[in-house]
Amino acid sequence: MSDVETRFHRFKDLPSTQLLGTGTPMCAGCGGLQALHEIYDVLGEKTVFVNAAGCMTLLSVYPFTPFRGSWLYTAMASAPAGAQGVRDALDILLEQERMPPEEDLRVVVLTGDGAAYGMGLSATSGAIERGLDFLYIVYDNEGYGNTGQQYSGATPHAARTATSRMGGGFRGDKKDLFDIWVAHRPAYAATVIGAEPLDLARKVERAMAIKGPKLILALAPCPTGWDFDPKLTVDIGRLAVRTGIWPLKEYVDGRVVHSKTPHPRKPVKEYLSLQGRFAHLFEPQRNAAELTRMQAKVDEYWADPAT
Amino acid sequence: MSRVLLTGNGAAAWGARLARVDYVPAFPITPQTEIIESLASWIDGGEMRGRLVTLESEHSMLTAAGAAAATGVRVFSATSSQGLLYAMEMLYTVAGWRTPFVLVNVSRGLSAPITLEPDHNDVLAARDSGFLQIHCADCQEVLDSVLIAYRLAEDSRVRQPVLVNLDGFYLSFTREPVTVPGPDEVDDFLPAFDAESIAFRASAPESQAVAVLGGGPYSYFRYETHLALLNGLTVYDEVAADFAERFGRAHPAVEAYRCDDAEIVLLMMGSFATKARAAVDNLRDAGQRVGLLRPRLLRPFPAHSLVAQLVGKRGVAVIDQNISMGKGGVLHAEVASVLYGHKDAPLLVSFVGGLGGRDISPEEFFEMVKVVAAAAQRGEAPPPRLLYTEDELREIRKLQTLAHVERNSLGEG
Ligand SMILES: Cc1ncc(C[n+]2csc(CCOP(=O)(O)OP(=O)(O)O)c2C)c(N)n1
Ligand code: SF4
Ligand SMILES: [Mg+2]
Numbered sequence: 001m002s003d004v005e006t007r008f009h010r011f012k013d014l015p016s017t018q019l020l021g022t023g024t025p026m027c028a029g030c031g032g033l034q035a036l037h038e039i040y041d042v043l044g045e046k047t048v049f050v051n052a053a054g055c056m057t058l059l060s061v062y063p064f065t066p067f068r069g070s071w072l073y074t075a076m077a078s079a080p081a082g083a084q085g086v087r088d089a090l091d092i093l094l095e096q097e098r099m100p101p102e103e104d105l106r107v108v109v110l111t112g113d114g115a116a117y118g119m120g121l122s123a124t125s126g127a128i129e130r131g132l133d134f135l136y137i138v139y140d141n142e143g144y145g146n147t148g149q150q151y152s153g154a155t156p157h158a159a160r161t162a163t164s165r166m167g168g169g170f171r172g173d174k175k176d177l178f179d180i181w182v183a184h185r186p187a188y189a190a191t192v193i194g195a196e197p198l199d200l201a202r203k204v205e206r207a208m209a210i211k212g213p214k215l216i217l218a219l220a221p222c223p224t225g226w227d228f229d230p231k232l233t234v235d236i237g238r239l240a241v242r243t244g245i246w247p248l249k250e251y252v253d254g255r256v257v258h259s260k261t262p263h264p265r266k267p268v269k270e271y272l273s274l275q276g277r278f279a280h281l282f283e284p285q286r287n288a289a290e291l292t293r294m295q296a297k298v299d300e301y302w303a304d305p306a307t
Numbered sequence: 308m309s310r311v312l313l314t315g316n317g318a319a320a321w322g323a324r325l326a327r328v329d330y331v332p333a334f335p336i337t338p339q340t341e342i343i344e345s346l347a348s349w350i351d352g353g354e355m356r357g358r359l360v361t362l363e364s365e366h367s368m369l370t371a372a373g374a375a376a377a378t379g380v381r382v383f384s385a386t387s388s389q390g391l392l393y394a395m396e397m398l399y400t401v402a403g404w405r406t407p408f409v410l411v412n413v414s415r416g417l418s419a420p421i422t423l424e425p426d427h428n429d430v431l432a433a434r435d436s437g438f439l440q441i442h443c444a445d446c447q448e449v450l451d452s453v454l455i456a457y458r459l460a461e462d463s464r465v466r467q468p469v470l471v472n473l474d475g476f477y478l479s480f481t482r483e484p485v486t487v488p489g490p491d492e493v494d495d496f497l498p499a500f501d502a503e504s505i506a507f508r509a510s511a512p513e514s515q516a517v518a519v520l521g522g523g524p525y526s527y528f529r530y531e532t533h534l535a536l537l538n539g540l541t542v543y544d545e546v547a548a549d550f551a552e553r554f555g556r557a558h559p560a561v562e563a564y565r566c567d568d569a570e571i572v573l574l575m576m577g578s579f580a581t582k583a584r585a586a587v588d589n590l591r592d593a594g595q596r597v598g599l600l601r602p603r604l605l606r607p608f609p610a611h612s613l614v615a616q617l618v619g620k621r622g623v624a625v626i627d628q629n630i631s632m633g634k635g636g637v638l639h640a641e642v643a644s645v646l647y648g649h650k651d652a653p654l655l656v657s658f659v660g661g662l663g664g665r666d667i668s669p670e671e672f673f674e675m676v677k678v679v680a681a682a683a684q685r686g687e688a689p690p691p692r693l694l695y696t697e698d699e700l701r702e703i704r705k706l707q708t709l710a711h712v713e714r715n716s717l718g719e720g
Contacts (some may be wrong), residue, residue: 046509050374060517062524070507071514072377074370075396081367085332085374086507088358092329092380096356103508123370126363 008201015041015201021066025058029230031221031237032056032139034194036110039137039216042204045069047106048086052079052120054112055146056139070105077119079109080127083134106135106208113140117153117175128184128213135207135214138177141222149225158290159277161225168290169280178217182251187212190250190259193219195237199248199259206252219246227276239271244298247305258305265302268295308492313485315478318446319385319411319471320345321485322453324355325493326409329380329500331359332371337423338475339387339413346383365394372408373401376468377515379502381457382408387475388415388429395432401468402437403532404516406505407460408468409453410438414577415475416663424664425475427577427629431637437532439469439539440605442576444562446483449473451550451558452603454488457497458546464538466505474578476664488554496553536607543604560604561612565591569598571679572617572653573672574642575626576602579661583626586672597676602638610645617646620653622683624675628661635659635691654683660694667694 007013020040026033032055040047045068051057053076060071074082087107093099111120116138127134143149143161150163156174164170181189187210192200200218207214221237223230240246241260245268248260269291272278281287313321320342323331331350333343349355362368365386376382386394391412412433414425430440441456443449449471456469473479507513519525543560551557562580565587566572573583580601590597600616600623602609617623625643627636634640639657646652656679660667671694682688 045512048507057518060514062517062519065514065517067514068512069509070512071517072374072507073516073518074374075366075400078367078370078397081332081362081370082374084360084362084367085330085371085376086378088330088360088371089375089378089380090507092358092375093378096329099508103510105507105509122363123367126367130360 006202006205008198008205011198014038014197017041019045019068024066025061026055027222027224027230029223029233030055031194031233032141032218034233035139035192035200035218035220036137038194038197038200039204039218042201043106043108043135043208046104047108048072049108049110050074050079050082050086052076052109052111052115053146054115055141056110056112057146076115078123079111079115079120080123080132080134080136083107083109084127084130084132087133107133108135108137110137110139112145113138113142113154113177114144114152116140117177121180125184128181128186132213133211135216138215138217139220140217141220141225142174143222143225145222145225149222158281158294160280161277169277178215178249178251181215182256184213185254186251187214188250188252189215189217191217191219191246191248193237193241193246193248195234196241196248196260203250203259206250210252225277227279228274232274236271236274239266239274242266243268243271244302245271247301261305265298268298308486308489310484310486312482313446313450313487314341314480314482315443315446315449315473316341316413316480317345318450318485319453319473321487322450323383323409324349325488325490326381326383326454326457326497327356327494327499328383329357330375330382331357332368332375332382332384333359333361334365334368334386334390336365336387336390338415338479339385339390339411341479342385342411342413365390366397369394369397369401369410372410373397373404373406373468376401376406376408377404377505377507379500379506381500383411384408385411385413387413388417391429392417392432395436398433398436398438400516403528405466405532405535406468407466409456409460409471410468411453411471411473413473413475413479422663423475425477425628426662426664427472430470430472431629433470434606434637437467437536439465439467439536439607441469441471442603442605443471443473443478444578444580444601446478446481447485447556448558449478450485450487451554451556454493454497455546455550455558459539459542461500462542462546463503465535465542467532467535467539472577477578492553496550539607540604540609540611558603559612560602560609561616562601562603563616564599564601566598566600566616568596570596570621571676571683572598572600572620572623573626573675574600574623574638575628576605576638577628579628579667582667582669583672586669589669590673590676595676608641608645613642614645614649617642617653618649619651622654622656622679624656624658624679626658626660626667626675630659630662639691654679654686654688656682656688657691658694659691665694
């Protein structure tokens with residue numbers, strides 16, 4: 001991304017505005033909230049967030065909100081359709097000169113993974129196919145967090161959740177939402193993480209300059225659901241990137257480009273062993289076979305990363 | 308103003324066109340599809356300003372409708388049966404947003420078994436959602452009701468979405484002469500939508516539909532919505548009176564036909580009420596004092612007018628084109644609840660009929676009147692009746708026998 005015009009070269013270029021208010025009921029160390037803070041500072045307050053049911057729904061509880069801009073909570077399945085309605089209405093008002101251009105807003109969906117990978121997928125697919133001009137932010141805590149972290153379409157293999165509590169944890173594999181988006185040929189798609197704020201800010205900045213459907217998919221370390229000490233959120237986020245488990249990439253102009261290639265990659269066990277949901281891989285006995293398989297999957301990805 | 312032959316669907320589309328709607332989120336379903344196809348072709352052909360977007364489901368369609376209305380444009384949408392149920396989560400949700408817009412439902416029986424023909428279980432499933440409901444009996448009424456519905460929805464005392472219901476096939480696909488008012492007349496009656504504070508704007512940040520904690524604030528908002536709907540009773544009467552004055556067509560909240568001196572009253576909603584009306588004329592010719600009451604407004608429930616019309620009558624046949632499984636007719640329970648405790652309340656007898664478009668014959672209307680008269684005489688209501696003839700049962704049995712024979716012979720072969 002070095003060839004791109006950006007106002008974010010160094011850490012000190014990052015905005016220090018802290019647009020998002022404090023005092024929300026999110027858990028201490030919430031990686032989703034961290035990402036949202038960083039994203040909002042780049043986006044600015046001329047936004048309307050269209051929210052799907054999840055942890056973030058409790059950001060705005062009557063009569064308070066941490067947002068300087070606007071907010072509309074919809075339901076679990078149809079936030080993209082809410083974005084469609086707002087965007088279309090704003091366009092109609094602009095076209096008919098019933099609203100001055102400076103009153104226009106950026107329409108932003110804010111959704112968890114459960115909605116994004118599952119119940120909301122058809123509404124998302126529809127919005128992309130209609131070429132809706134919107135930003136779609138997913139905070140991916142890899143489970144239905146708000147209801148107590150049951151496994152979702154985003155839960156990684158072997159993670160223990162409230163509905164995969166025993167034995168080897170979740171038997172399935174994490175679905176690839178980035179690729180699902182890319183298959184739609186959207187205007188833009190990127191993976192980010194709050195622990196890499198410079199990379200995140202550049203991607204949000206880039207998305208803002210492009211019209212059409214745009215994905216910002218943020219892995220969101222979740223102390224409550226993943227079972228780790230809240231002070232480790234940033235460490236775990238960095239490890240997700242440095243072990244290669246969470247590739248930072250973007251899709252733009254028809255190509256997927258990695259914005260960071262971890263080299264050398266740390267072993268995945270460094271990421272896994274910090275989280276209670278994977279503790280069964282280490283105790284009471286080390287599950288060497290499973291750890292080897294998990295490492296191999298990551299190695300396989302990086303042997304030929306999509307470019 | 309012009310008089311043309313229009314289907315119920317055509318009349319609904321003309322209503323939306325004359326209302327100069329800005330935005331039409333859409334999704335196809337029989338028997339509604341003609342409405343959105345008409346609007347799409349008018350918009351594409353430049354005959355009508357506005358934007359039509361086909362969503363990927365009715366759930367999304369209702370979400371987009373509510374969201375656009377919450378941003379301050381005039382919204383129209385239409386659906387039917389399975390679509391209305393698919394959208395049900397969002398019906399309740401957008402009604403809670405207090406967003407004014409109009410949704411036409413073309414009634415169709417619900418699956419299972421799947422059918423295309425009408426009854427009112429679909430629209431009654433939305434009864435408690437916070438949408439106001441207007442039920443139409445002919446194609447003219449469909450067009451007029453869409454216009455009335457916008458005035459009602461957008462009135463600052465109401466600010467709620469309104470459902471306009473018409474029956475599939477019987478109205479949706481039936482051509483009737485309809486007076487289409489001129490655009491200027493309609494503009495005078497229904498000026499452009501003044502959204503006031505209903506908006507998302509950069510200079511005026513707004514949080515809509517936020518969560519609440521606890522029953523206190525929750526109850527506050529739920530009661531507010533209920534009270535807004537109750538305001539709809541007065542507003543409806545005002546708007547209908549204004550409409551009647553301008554266009555010469557009266558659409559009262561409850562239509563009373565030959566009720567003044569009636570002893571027995573038939574009470575029902577929708578297009579099948581026109582069958583009841585014909586039966587009333589026949590019975591009157593035979594010297595019986597029979598009338599018809601047809602609530603057009605179901606929500607808010609026009610309790611006062613119903614009570615005023617019914618107290619003092621001997622008996623009422625409440626004919627429900629719906630069935631609440633394990634209970635019976637929905638309208639019967641509603642009417643009974645508002646009459647209870649009134650001195651001289653008539654005896655109510657419940658009939659369920661017309662499910663999935665099944666006809667209600669003149670003979671059945673005569674029979675119902677007979678049953679009600681006898682019950683009133685005795686002072687005791689018989690158990691609810693499910694309209695079905697011996698012939699119909701015989702037909703079904705015959706089909707079942709045929710199917711058995713066929714299966715057995717296949718099994719042998
Ligand atoms: C139709 C519907 N089904 C179920 C729920 C209950 N529910 C609320 S939030 C939630 C979890 C959403 O998970 P996700 O999208 O990952 O967001 P998170 O809670 O993790 O922030 C569920 C299942 C709901 N609100 N609506
Ligand atoms: S459960 Fe996880 S995602 Fe939800 S608020 Fe808590 S830390 Fe954040
Ligand atoms: Mg989640």
